[in-house]
Amino acid sequence: MKRVNLLYIIALLSIVILLLFLKIGEMKSTLAEKQAILKESKELVAQQLAYKRAYGDKDYSRRAFERIVTQPSFQKAGVHFTATPKGMKISAKRVTLRVLNSLMTKIFNGPYKIKILNIKRDNPNSADLRMEIVW
Amino acid sequence: MILFWKFNDDVQSIFLDTKSTPTLSEGKKYNIILSPALYWVKKLSLPLKYAHEVKKIAPALFEEHLPDGNYSYYVYKEGDEFILFAYEDRKIIELLEQKGIALGSVKNFYFAQTALQNYDTPCKINENEVVAVQEGLVLLLPIIWYDDVKPLTLENAKLTKYAVKIEQFGHILTNTTLYKIIALLGFFAMVLLVEFFVLQEKTDQLKDEVEQVFVKNKLKPTMMQNRAILKTYKKRYVEQKKLRLSLLALLQSSLKKGEYIESVRYKDGLLKVYFNTLDASVKRRITTVLSMKNISFKSAFEKEKFVVEVKL
Numbered sequence: 001m002k003r004v005n006l007l008y009i010i011a012l013l014s015i016v017i018l019l020l021f022l023k024i025g026e027m028k029s030t031l032a033e034k035q036a037i038l039k040e041s042k043e044l045v046a047q048q049l050a051y052k053r054a055y056g057d058k059d060y061s062r063r064a065f066e067r068i069v070t071q072p073s074f075q076k077a078g079v080h081f082t083a084t085p086k087g088m089k090i091s092a093k094r095v096t097l098r099v100l101n102s103l104m105t106k107i108f109n110g111p112y113k114i115k116i117l118n119i120k121r122d123n124p125n126s127a128d129l130r131m132e133i134v135w
Numbered sequence: 136m137i138l139f140w141k142f143n144d145d146v147q148s149i150f151l152d153t154k155s156t157p158t159l160s161e162g163k164k165y166n167i168i169l170s171p172a173l174y175w176v177k178k179l180s181l182p183l184k185y186a187h188e189v190k191k192i193a194p195a196l197f198e199e200h201l202p203d204g205n206y207s208y209y210v211y212k213e214g215d216e217f218i219l220f221a222y223e224d225r226k227i228i229e230l231l232e233q234k235g236i237a238l239g240s241v242k243n244f245y246f247a248q249t250a251l252q253n254y255d256t257p258c259k260i261n262e263n264e265v266v267a268v269q270e271g272l273v274l275l276l277p278i279i280w281y282d283d284v285k286p287l288t289l290e291n292a293k294l295t296k297y298a299v300k301i302e303q304f305g306h307i308l309t310n311t312t313l314y315k316i317i318a319l320l321g322f323f324a325m326v327l328l329v330e331f332f333v334l335q336e337k338t339d340q341l342k343d344e345v346e347q348v349f350v351k352n353k354l355k356p357t358m359m360q361n362r363a364i365l366k367t368y369k370k371r372y373v374e375q376k377k378l379r380l381s382l383l384a385l386l387q388s389s390l391k392k393g394e395y396i397e398s399v400r401y402k403d404g405l406l407k408v409y410f411n412t413l414d415a416s417v418k419r420r421i422t423t424v425l426s427m428k429n430i431s432f433k434s435a436f437e438k439e440k441f442v443v444e445v446k447l
Contacts, residue, residue: 051368
């Protein structure tokens with residue numbers, strides 16, 4: 001093999017090494033980027049799930065609220081539940097403070113997003129309620 | 136055809152010798168005919184078939200005749216015999232520089248052995264020497280040996296296929312060194328190639344893993360969208376939590392006999408709680424409770440009521 005050919009081979013190998021270096025550098029940054037995305041997406045999923053469980057799971061909120069709606073003590077006390085496409089409207093006139101307290105405790109302890117709340121005490125024992133919950 | 140001749144006209148043949156000065160023409164390429172002073176030549180009959188086989192053993196064949204130096208070798212076959220050459224690239228290049236000839240302007244190098252083989256009459260190359268053919272070898276001989284000499288002209292020089300390459304760094308880099316460098320670079324390239332494939336594999340695995348997380352958890356295609364959704368969830372969580380905490384704190388506040396919460400209003404992130412009192416101490420009492428829970432608020436007396444406003 002002529003020496004000139006050997007020099008060509010050296011030049012070719014040098015170019016290949018240089019290209020590999022560049023490509024490997026690029027791949028390392030892609031890898032780091034993907035690792036960061038994976039880490040972030042896992043954290044994001046965990047956080048999303050946690051927040052969603054709290055007030056963001058529409059189906060769960062709807063099903064849980066059904067149990068409040070069907071409770072006889074609220075129906076007897078004249079609490080009206082009106083379903084809307086996005087949630088539930090709750091209203092009551094002169095509901096006793098005991099019933100109101102019971103209803104509020106259940107709603108505040110549940111995963112419901114309260115959009116509007118209006119409570120007006122009309123006498124020492126009862127109050128009017130207007131409330132809107134969205135899923 | 137015209138182009139062909141023009142091309143030929145642009146190449147000038149020059150006899151390169153240590154003691155003579157060639158006539159140069161600007162802008163021309165040169166075919167350099169190396170004087171016998173610049174190489175060592177041997178004509179041998181060997182029990183080998185090919186020139187490349189002889190080239191391998193050429194250093195050994197020249198060993199006892201050559202002064203110290205870094206030699207390159209060239210061999211070709213002529214009939215049953217091999218013509219062997221030994222030359223020093225560095226010396227030839229240095230001489231070219233001395234004579235003002237750039238290596239880049241050289242088209243080809245030829246040995247006088249091949250180019251002047253057909254010269255029957257000894258040709259004068261300087262005041263003391265001639266080139267002459269003796270027993271098939273072109274040699275440099277004293278001019279005094281000959282009565283009939285003529286000046287050297289290169290019109291009849293035979294530019295054969297036996298052109299030789301002169302390497303600028305030939306004296307530094309021997310073939311063995313070059314092979315070692317190639318082996319080293321090759322090994323290095325292989326290592327990098329392995330790393331490349333390992334990284335490729337890792338990246339693919341990671342891509343799959345990311346994709347699985349996205350599909351399994353029904354995430355949006357871009358992280359920006361997902362971050363926005365998370366922000367919405369977080370905002371909702373903080374708002375609802377604060378609403379509940381604020382109401383709880385206000386319900387826990389110590390009220391005097393006859394004092395009570397008259398109404399509660401919440402809409403668009405603003406909570407307003409109305410107390411049926413004008414007692415100045417209520418503000419202090421409410422502040423104590425809300426401050427303990429780190430809830431910032433505004434308060435005022437309005438139409439015989441004490442109003443607490445919490446921005447969620």
